Amino acid sequence: MNQPRQCRQCGRELASDAPAGLCPACLMKAGLGAPTNAGDGTDLPTVYDRRAGDARGPQRTPPQIEGYEILGPLGEGGMGIVWRAVQLSTRRPVALKLLLAGGFASPKARLRFEREVELAARLEHPHIARVYESGLHQGVYYYAMELVEGVPLDQYVAEHGLSQRQVLALMRTVCEAVQHAHQRGVIHRDLKPSNILVTADGQPHVLDFGLAKTIIEDEAQLAVSMEGEAAGTPAYMSPEQAAARLNQIDTRTDVYSLGVILYRLLTSEFPHDLTGTRLEVLRRIAEEEVRRPRQITKAVDKELEALLLKALAHDPEGRYPTAHALAEDLRRYAAYEPIEARPMGSFGRVRRWCRRKPVVAGLAAAVVVALVAGTGISTYFGVVAQRRAAEAQANADRETVQRLEAERQTRLANAQRLAAQSSNALDRHSERSLRLAVEALEITLRHGEPRIPEAEQALRDALARVGGRPLQGHENWILCVAISPDSRCLVTGSFDSTARLWDLTAKDPAAAPIILRGHERGIVCMAISPDGRWVVTSSHDKTARLWHLRLNELMDLARRTLGR
């Protein structure tokens, strides 16, 4: 069936891997023609000429983008060129960013980009640069964002000679901004000082959430050096990015980058050795541990070092789960409170306690001195001990409360993280995205806590992507969701007393869900058996029902009564 093809020009056999499907011999021959004369250099009409960093420095002609008046260049990032412009409809100044990869290699990549822009455009935060709109012009993607007249973070810190405390305060604000984005399902993926501009009033603004990097990550393998090194420095990349473990990239990836920024600001160096080829650097980031900050400078004390190392933990599980957690530890450190990063040795704890409560510390010192001096200390000791005991009791209750609260926070954070992961996986692995979204929902639901809006949105998105349409039909709240182990079937249980079965393999899963009727009140909980054949639903009507999951027929087999 597979006849070897022949070149129509020379008759030679045409192999299946021939470059561009053309005959290699003829191609090479065509190459032998006279080299071009130094005529017009503009072979192709271009919106703009070269990649960033070309030694020849050609003239850049500003592009024409409808709806905007371009005033001049602002600079060049790794992903594209930025222009200062005015949005004609609102007469407000904007930064117009054009992306280098003007044509996307696949419609999937373009969809993903558009989705990212959509998400980023919804971010409204005083420390995040707004994205106003995006569009396509002559095959080039652009987006218009808030024009931030500021200086990159590292430059600002150097120019203003900020103290360590001031640096930490600044980074706290940045972390909270990043947290805001995470809670709305947007991961930045490219946090670095040049993406954080500080305005004259000392306020930081984070730019370029999630954008541009999305394209690069999918198409190229990060390990191979790319044309023009357009990807920029890997210095701020997390291990999972450096190793291109794309499905592990989530909110904690950003935490790592924040850690690198902090590290650099506090020690003036990078956590990894950046010499050698790009490949060597990436390998180091992906495989090696970071250098301990105190080996570079003693200006970083042991607590701060622990904080940095936790942000830079190689395993995402070991890092701060959220940017907010990092911000909180920064706050605690500045307030001389114990930080989460490492259980402190007793000496450290006493030392910090002393700085926090100078009067009481004085008393403790007095006790110690008196003990050593050995003179009539029993009354002192008794009083202090009693007070300590009372404090310990109060602390214990507080500790339990705090522990429960911390657990709740962790669950919330995990749910948010899973929701962000789900969003992230949406385009590449829609089934996985769906499963992640369900997990995210279940985490809080299982503990009787309300489901988080990001997870709901992620589920809706995932369902829409998997089925091509949102699954509508229930007449009231959906209280529980379960997905069959082979991912072919989704079951939802609702307050409207029905459960619905959605066939995910169907062309249009939304069209004909099978409705499981029988319960008299809302369905609150359900489970699917590991072999995927049975569903159990339990309801406010005090019964549990067993359903057989064959899509063409269903049987209400058993009726069991709950709680006699």
Add this chain to the structure above:
Amino acid sequence: MSPLGQSSESGQHGQRSFATTHWSLVLAAAHDSRPDAQAALATLCETYWYPLYAYVRRLGYKAEDAQDLTQGFFAALLEKQYVKAADRERGRFRSFLLTALKRFLSKEYDRAHAQTRGGKRKPISLDLESGESRYALEPSHDVTPEAIYQRRWALTVLDRVIVRLRQAYADAGKEKVFDGVKAFLTGETGAPPYEQVARELGMSEGAVKVAVHRLRRRYRDLLRSEIAQTVADPEEVEEELKYLLTVLEGGKP
């Protein structure tokens, strides 16, 4: 593979910026291990490893052994300053690489030794798995290892050029134009009629012809630029091009 400095893409800056093409940079820095020369050598190896692999396989080594040897060779190459020997010949990277490999093989490094040497750090990433599947597609008729190496080299050059050419068009948002006229690169026989292409691209016939002309010009420049990466002197580019042509024409089905 990006040239560290553009070399004669339009012939204007040829002489001055030639020194920064990969191979000439490697040769120039042969006696001190400058990081940019190291990087250039690594890039060259990453681009042209497959012809070597095919050679080793055609010698008769099994896939596993071939993979070990290839990896070990490149590790040794990058670590050991083999380039100092090349300095004397100032030849082309293509010949240098094959000669170096032959020496490596004949020195009877036992495989374990080559592994520990290269195993500590892998400075370049070779997708050896895919190398084996590509090798499986090589014509099975009797072609000597050396012939397979040269032929694969020529094809690698062409592949690279096409990729860069396509990317240049894509950067300007002109991918569709490229796809429409690329058949004309080798001449008009076998390409669809101009008028059909014009219709498909929504351009006039005249515009199509101009686009073809520009494409051919750009292709020729890129081809020379790509070859320049692997030779030491500008004069050698033509010679190398002609040699690669004979290699490709020599192969009969």
